[in-house]
Amino acid sequence: MNSLDQHDQKMAFPELQRRRFLVSSASIAIGCAMGSFPAIGNAATVHVLPALPYADDALAPVISSNTISFHYGKHHKGYVDNLNKLIVASDFADMSLEKVILASAGQAEKSAIFNNSAQIWNHTFYWRSLRANGGGEPPAALKQKIEASFGSVEACKKELAAAAMGQFGSGWAWLVQEGDKLKVVRTANAELPLTKGQKPLLTIDVWEHAYYLDYQNKRADYVNAVLDKLINWGFAADNLAA
């Protein structure tokens, strides 16, 4: 659509234009979240479920379209719907997603707002941490950094697998940058590195809903298959460079 068309449409459909603005400002807020943190700016009055970055069967057979249909279509969507209900007419209503996360973190009476906002962020980040035909060798700049911090890519993957397996109950395994170093960390439930001054590079969801339909209780099989076949080193490299 060229700018003349957009101008005409704005004149003809001011309400449509407003809706588009709300959606695009929320998308920008989420887009910023994928880069360096803190990424602030747009007041996203309505949080939207970001589109999956691939078809729902793109990760099969490692992660089936059945798992994606529940994980993305029900769980991720549910966090978005819940958050929008929780923040109506509150101090959080006009905040970007990142601001909601930071403003609610660590406050017991805001735990529902924190949990839902952080889970929106975590899942958007998780989908981008995976790709069809992933795994393999990281891009050169990231590989160098991994080798400096862990000794080798294999050692980094082993630490990620150990963190994913060592998380008791629900949570996340992350590759993060802290200062000049890369580290592997794990977080429980909806917790995330953003509140700890760490820059997330990639994540693996180890909530049971991420793997139970495909792997049942075999979390290690899911984690190792993700690391070997789906992990998106290019996304981590982009985040490192951002």
Ligand code: MN
């Ligand atoms: Mn999940």
